[in-house]
Amino acid sequence: MTARAFISYSHVDEAYLERLHKHLSVLMREGLLETWTDHAINPGAALDQSVMEALGSAQFFIALVSPDYLASNYCYEKEFAEAQRLSDQGQLHIVPVIIEPCDWLNSPFRKIMALPKDGKPISEWTNANVAFLDVVTGLRRLISSQKASEVRPAASAFGTSAHARRIKIKQEFDSIQRQDFADQSYADIREYFERSCSELDGIEDLKARFNLLSRHRPEQRKSSSENDPQAEAEEAAAEGAGHQQNLAAWTIGRLRREGFGDDADIA
Template sequence: MAKAFISYSHRDERALERLHTHLATMTREGTISTWYDREILAGGEIDHEIASSFAKSDLFLALVSPDFLASRYCYEQEMKSALERHADGTMRVVPVILEPCDWRSTPLGKLKAIPKDGRAISTWTNENVAYLDVVTELRRITAEQQTSKSEEPLPKIQGERARAETRTYRIKKKFDSIDRDDFRRESFAKIQQFFHASVDELNQVSELIRARFEKINELAFTCTALNKANNREANITLRADTELFASNIAFSFSRRAAPGTANGFVHIDADDYELYLRLDDFSRGQAQGDKAATAEEVADALWRKFTSNAGIDHE
């Protein structure tokens, strides 16, 4: 489990609450735990408890805003100490940009910030999409940290075996049909969440654009996008509810596509160590080889294709 220390200005408490709301799933599943100064109970020694929690954390989330940069405590104490630990590899500093501000001129400007491209959350047409991007990146970070910990070399053994070299070990696994089906369902749920949030964002872009998300059942949904500027309509349906393609997720560029029809698949594949997704889009004329992808990467690729069919492009 990643232990995250959250540094923020008290003027940004609303953003802190929204972040915790979006982190609820990660917290519930034990992927991440968070600490911030409101965890200090009455009578606690503030500086001591902050220092203690800071020392136990391996992730530093800086909720960056004009108020954060103006705060001596956040900027000159917490952030400075975190960057020192970041430099020696004992803590990872992640800037979460809440409001437009001059953060790129600070030491944080050298780091990759979230949401995407360091675009301030307050400037997104739908803040939920921005927070989803934050959570998606934090999932990648925590997964990488867990992998790094599991691959740490074993300590050298002293005495007669001191000559043995330290090695990195990876444990091979076999994934049965239940493992694959669980992974398929989890991936579908993430893709569905991505599309639902993205449709909400698209509806805020322009009065010339309308979009709709329709849930068909627990394992199927369809989306429609109308572009009145060029009179184009696009549709997409994703299904993980058909026995014919039981080991895959099928997608079709039509509204409420019937089970058993597809313009491509999201394959569930595995190597000797982990399960992953592979996008096979028939419209491109060929499969994308064995390129491993996450649910978020697959969702982004299909969303871009879907909106492009309606003449809507985005960065």
């Protein structure tokens, strides 16, 4: 079943709407999503009636939130108000997409998980296409979860009861698995700081550089932990935490040397 999305936007933000549709093209081509905007209203049609009918048949309400959107009486007080009513009845899922910096955190949108990631406005991303990709990824995940929830009740008719017990089995991890976990954790932390520095470096008047610090090899660990898997796991965890602190300290120190601000500003 194709999901239907009502896109609410200010006409001042038409360029963002056009760009969003381009990024949604794969979802739409796959038959997973179709969108509705006021462009679909025929000349001479009753505006309010057309909008309310479209809202009533939609599963998702995508709001392109900006200063102009919040200032629009029709977008905010008509479309969004009706979307809230339908959402409270469980008939509609509201998805705010923050396109420009605005006071949305002091609006009802603050109660809803926004896109892109962390509600960072699209206009503030170094590459707007990356921001739109994050929006599309979030919508694809939402559509998949909606489809999964529709399938679950049907499964119970074939013997999969909603109240079936889930058996939990405790898993024991050997020293190799623990070391693999520590290595992966270190790689994830390293990737996080590398991406953070890359994002900072893309901001005007701010410089950042990522340097990979040396890491102790497993054979350099104390012999006291060689035959103690628990002690080895604790050392691996402590080592990963130490590298995270070192990377964070280096990043903060670098920013301070570049004149970004004091510890309070950086935190």
